[in-house]
Amino acid sequence: MTENSTVDVLISGAGAAGLTLAIELARRGVSFRLIEKLNDPFRGSRGKGIQPRTQEVFEDLGILDRIVALGGAYPRQREYRDDGSFSESDAVVGEEPTPAEPYHLPLMVPQFLTEGVMRGRLLELGHRPEFASDLIGFEQDEAGVTARLRSTSGEETVRVRWLIGADGGRSFVRHALDIGFPGKTLGVRAIVADVLLTGLDRDAWHRFGQGDMQRQIAICPLAGTDLFQIQAPIPLEGEVDLSAAGLSALVKERSGRDDIEVQSVSWASAFNMNARLADRYRLGRVFLVGDAAHTHPPTGGQGLNTSVQDAYNLGWKLAAVAAGAPDALLDSYEEERRPVAATMLGLATSLLDALKRGEMRRGREVHQLDIGYPESSFALEKPERHGGLLAGDRAPDAPIRGAAGQPVRLFELFKGAHWTLLGYEVQAALPPRTGLHIHRIGRGGDLIDDGGHFRDAYAPTAGDWVLVRPDGYVGAIVASADVWALEAYLANVGLTG
Numbered sequence: 001m002t003e004n005s006t007v008d009v010l011i012s013g014a015g016a017a018g019l020t021l022a023i024e025l026a027r028r029g030v031s032f033r034l035i036e037k038l039n040d041p042f043r044g045s046r047g048k049g050i051q052p053r054t055q056e057v058f059e060d061l062g063i064l065d066r067i068v069a070l071g072g073a074y075p076r077q078r079e080y081r082d083d084g085s086f087s088e089s090d091a092v093v094g095e096e097p098t099p100a101e102p103y104h105l106p107l108m109v110p111q112f113l114t115e116g117v118m119r120g121r122l123l124e125l126g127h128r129p130e131f132a133s134d135l136i137g138f139e140q141d142e143a144g145v146t147a148r149l150r151s152t153s154g155e156e157t158v159r160v161r162w163l164i165g166a167d168g169g170r171s172f173v174r175h176a177l178d179i180g181f182p183g184k185t186l187g188v189r190a191i192v193a194d195v196l197l198t199g200l201d202r203d204a205w206h207r208f209g210q211g212d213m214q215r216q217i218a219i220c221p222l223a224g225t226d227l228f229q230i231q232a233p234i235p236l237e238g239e240v241d242l243s244a245a246g247l248s249a250l251v252k253e254r255s256g257r258d259d260i261e262v263q264s265v266s267w268a269s270a271f272n273m274n275a276r277l278a279d280r281y282r283l284g285r286v287f288l289v290g291d292a293a294h295t296h297p298p299t300g301g302q303g304l305n306t307s308v309q310d311a312y313n314l315g316w317k318l319a320a321v322a323a324g325a326p327d328a329l330l331d332s333y334e335e336e337r338r339p340v341a342a343t344m345l346g347l348a349t350s351l352l353d354a355l356k357r358g359e360m361r362r363g364r365e366v367h368q369l370d371i372g373y374p375e376s377s378f379a380l381e382k383p384e385r386h387g388g389l390l391a392g393d394r395a396p397d398a399p400i401r402g403a404a405g406q407p408v409r410l411f412e413l414f415k416g417a418h419w420t421l422l423g424y425e426v427q428a429a430l431p432p433r434t435g436l437h438i439h440r441i442g443r444g445g446d447l448i449d450d451g452g453h454f455r456d457a458y459a460p461t462a463g464d465w466v467l468v469r470p471d472g473y474v475g476a477i478v479a480s481a482d483v484w485a486l487e488a489y490l491a492n493v494g495l496t497g
Contacts (some may be wrong), residue, residue: 007031008322010147010158013166015042016111017290017307019118020316021164023061024315026125028417030322033158034122035133035149037167044267045110045194045222045229046305049074051366052424053394054101054305056472057312060415066117071109078204082256091205100396100412100457101369108223110194119229135172138163140284162318163286166311169274171292177283183276183345186297188213191240193230193247193268194222199260201224202228206351208255227266231340234270242268273297275345281334282475289314294341302344306366310337314469316417325494329378336373359390369394380467380489382482388459391477395468396457400441401448408447410454413439419495421449424454425462426480433497434488 008023011018014036022034050058052065058064065390073092080086095104122128130151138147145163149156174181200206202221209215230247232254241249248262260448276292290307314333321330373379374392381391388394397411399475414420418437421430425442432438441447441454442462449455459465463480467489474491480484490496 007033007158007493009033009164009318009439010135010145010162011035011164011166013037013290013292014119014131015168015290015307016047016115016118016304017167017311018164018166019115019129020057020124020308021166021289021315022122022123022127022129023118024312025319026122028045028316028418030319032127034127034129035090035135035472036129037134039132041112041129041131043112044192045112045227046192046269047114048108048222049305050107050109050114051091051302051305051368052069052101052106052318053371054308055103055107056397057308057399058409059411060119060123060472061121062415063117063121066120067109067114068107068125069111070117070185070224073105074108074360075205075221079207079210083284084256095184099398099451099453100233102397102409104146104367107365110222110225110227110229110483113224114304127229135167135406137287138176140286145285147458161285161322163490165286165288165292166290167292169276169291169295169383171288171428173286173291174278175289177286179283179288180279182279183274183295186275187236188233188273189270190233190273191242191268192204192268193242194225195230195244195247195268196226196253196263197228198263199257200228203235215254217251219244219251219260223250225438230262236272240270253299257379268488274321277338277341277345280411281338282330287314287330287333289316293338294345296345302368306341306344308339309368309371312471313337319417320494322497326492331453332376333376335481336376338372339375373473378469378489378493380476380478380485382472382476382485385477389413389457389474389477393474393476395466395472395474398449398453399451401450403446407435411472412438414468417470419470419475419493420468422454422468424458424460424464424466426465426478427463430486431485431497432484433495436490436495445480 008030009032014034023031065483077091078086080089097104110295133151136148136150138145144161147158149213150333158180165171213233221228224230242335244262244265251260252258274295274308276295281288281293289310296303317329372393374390376392399409402408413423418435421438439447441449467476469475
């Protein structure tokens with residue numbers, strides 16, 4: 001057995017959560033290894049919806065345009081009646097983008113394509129997942145974690161500062177820590193399969209037997225591919241034939257049509273739907289992210305998105321503490337993200353109940369734009385605000401103009417690994433410090449809000465300083481008279497000069 005102690009972080013699991021965390025650490029120069037027990041990348045479409053808030057995250061990670069190019073919008077629903085007639089409706093409530101919220105429609109991108117883009121971005125940053133590498137044991141102490149890995153090269157021991165369990169709903173890491181995973185089995189078993197088929201066009205999401213859990217089946221064209229995804233509830237017990245012939249027979253039985261033929265199966269799974277939430281997200285130097293911490297029914301497209309945003313929240317905090325910030329910053333990961341998962345579990349479960357009744361329409365409640373951390377110990381207001389944008393809220397976008405005349409968006413200023421400090425009509429500048437980009441908006445500043453979009457979105461008072469975290473949430477809103485509180489805040493997150 002070999003020994004290795006060259007990295008700060010070991011990430012177990014190279015799905016969407018693990019890849020997001022790896023990209024976050026890579027662009028901050030934090031050393032890590034990303035291991036995956038599968039021999040090769042996941043090939044299925046299980047998580048295919050990219051919600052507007054995750055699109056904002058992907059813009060920051062530098063991959064949104066690539067994701068959009070591969071995917072597409074959700075098609076209209078086509079609901080067939082028993083006599084063969086049908087009606088059509090929008091599955092997604094359409095809203096126009098606004099200056100503060102530039103993305104308002106979920107994207108459809110099969111999970112294997114999303115993760116492929118993420119691996120490409122990680123490779124640009126000089127890293128890649130280690131496939132066929134399994135975490136088989138670990139012990140931790142006050143100084144770090146000793147982990148045992150097994151791969152085709154044999155076994156090795158690696159010493160790291162932190163271990164991250166991004167290893168899915170059956171998480172080895174969670175089980176090894178003996179962290180409870182309470183919740184419930186929802187009494188629904190379903191199949192999902194990516195197939196090539198003939199007999200249906202690709203301009204609609206075809207639905208048969210809506211409102212009848214014994215007869216429902218949905219067949220959706222997967223954007224960016226030649227495949228369709230079949231979704232259907234199945235009996236809680238018994239074997240299910242996931243071959244091309246078996247799926248063809250299921251489609252025929254439930255649709256009443258014999259002209260739809262499954263030609264081949266790219267990937268298929270039968271699963272029981274659960275709603276579970278880990279009792280805790282952190283134990284010492286070990287953290288849980290994604291499905292290892294929470295498992296959702298797939299309704300509403302919340303699972304992959306919540307997992308990505310878990311990792312997005314944890315990544316910059318690990319980097320900050322690795323560079324010397326107080327360890328308390330890492331406690332805020334569970335403090336902020338666990339309540340979000342609890343809310344998402346409730347939403348996904350209620351949407352599952354609606355699906356049982358044949359209701360599929362989705363609106364803003366699934367977009368994740370309203371998620372925030374107003375109760376976080378790292379949300380500061382001086383003086384306290386009673387309306388408008390609050391500390392802990394998502395930082396809105398806004399089109400503004402640089403002093404030299406060129407247009408710029410706030411999201412462009414936020415993009416990257418740094419913090420951003422915006423001073424609105426402030427009289428004096430603050431001294432620069434490493435990891436903090438400072439901009440002044442208004443007279444004598446480097447930014448001009450001549451369209452009033454910043455003012456509309458942030459509702460500032462002259463002299464306010466707005467501190468935006470690396471993950472695009474407002475950390476602090478402080479008046480010039482209370483700038484001492486901002487200095488103390490910056491020290492607590494490792495921005496010491």
